[in-house]
Amino acid sequence: MSAALETTEGHIASAMRTDAPPAIVLDKVNKWFGALHVLRDVDLQVATGERVVVCGPSGSGKSTMIRCINRLETHQEGRIIVDGIELSDDLRALDAIRREVGMVFQSFNLFPHLTVLENCTLAPIWVRKMPKKEAEELAMEYLTRVKIPEQAKKYPGQLSGGQQQRVAIARALCMKPKIMLFDEPTSALDPEMIKEVLDTMVMLAATGMTMIVVTHEMGFARQVADRVVFMDQGEVVEVGTPDQVFNDPKTDRLKLFLSQILRGH
């Protein structure tokens, strides 16, 4: 899909630290939407600095899983521990986790009534209690890093999809999170804008950020992922290095999925 990424040389060196406590632990997580069992005994450990790509057919529960990590969805059974804090009904624990976990959505979800700069400074000012000037400097730094500092005074509606998604990444980074979650960040983009967003994510991976990315971008997975998780029907079916998962699938379900997504390329 993204030829440019596959031709760049090799895998980005990982900053994964197996000696440190895991950044995220999912332990036998179960969730139902009404009678529908959408997460079934999901087990997953993500080490600090590790990059995990989650793929699977639509309806496989991959988005639901990462949305459980910052409790946009609540799980009903099992345990989720993020940055050493267990997710529970305790609102203070939840606030602490959300401060450390940034999220990028498929549909960007920028705040349309605020400028790009205000989008980026909002959470640092109100959640981190950062002085406005400092927050603006920080925001400009991250906007420069995602290569759109000149758009700071514009409103999100005036930007292209790719630019909006890069702003969304900068906005999440302004909270200086320890973990970044990406929920199909390129699925809503026109083809010519996918690369600029993926490049930004590759750059972020090179900084050693802990990342969980739900995506079908195989080139990105090969280049960046330490592990690829394949989910189907609410279960984690296979986990392995990109090589193992893409070149040596063990299950029929993964083989079928790979043949389906590769057919178009």
Added chain:
Amino acid sequence: MSDITANTSVPRSAPRREAPVATTGALAWLRANLFSGWLSTAVTLALGYLIVRAVMGLVDWAFINAIWSVPIAPNGQAQTQACRELQGSGACWAVVTEKHRFMLFGTYPYEQHWRPALVCVLFVGLYVVSAMRRFWNWTLVPIWMGTLTVIGILMWGGVFGLPYVPQERWGGLPITLILATFGLAFAFPLSILVALGRRSNLPAIKVLCVLYVELIRGVPLISLLFMASVMFPLFLPEGMNIDKLLRAQIAFILFAGAYLAEVVRAGLQGLPKGQYEAADAMGLSYWQKTGLIILPQALRMVIPPLVNTFIGFFKDTSLVLIIGIFDLLTAGKTAIVEPAWQGFGVEVYVFVGLIYLVFCFAMSKYSAGLEADLNKHRRR
């Protein structure tokens, strides 16, 4: 046809040209919209004739044949024979000239009329200041508190050498402005809380808000006003009495609040779920999310229906006449009870109607500007 080699070479872009002359300009507009065929020409001419006739008739009545003043007999009686001889062919503006102070200020003591007049000016000043976005911050709170205190002092008096005027003698425009301003100023924040409450996850709050909206919205405003004026005092302990205007005011706030709450709720529902999720994911608290992300967007979306409701309630203040409060419209009606002026209702209602129109039109124009201004971000 051109030859094939020319077609397969680098395509030339078509030059940009001006639009053909005949499709732009005033003449083209006239032809396209008013005289596009024989039927449309006929309709245009017929309607044009009717409009000219109507306008000429109105000008005749309101200006050319109108009488602006009548002599006053030594006993203070107005002599309106001249007006009556017109037999409706011209307006008798003399009734407005003679009675305008009664219409504007009701039975407020005549020599103290400068006080309600100043109150009206203060209200208008308050609206103008509140409309300026430069003041959209905490400074508005002391400005409102201060102005409303001064208004209260002016109306009641009893201090600073101002003679005391009981509420029963207030009337006219100040009553309308007091009811509308306090009514909407309290009903609007109330409605936001109720709208948020209706979407709350806490069942008790949700049920309470739904009950409030459905109960209040389900009864006519008139019956609420009756309840406030007749039934409510029965529940009060003996000797305790709450001002009639205040009771009407509270009924009015509750009623407007229920209607506005549904308008605000429509705005809340119009917001995509992603906005709530993005705010949650950032770690914003409920009130931060609501105040910074949700309400600013939801309220912008519902400016037209909000102003619609505001304008409706501004005029609904005239319903207080049924519990004997003397608002602008009631004062106008009462002005023509006097035998000398009986039968000049049209002129009085035109005058009162114009005052309502000025306020409502100002609200409407302001909201149109505000809407365009606040929704700038939607334009590309």
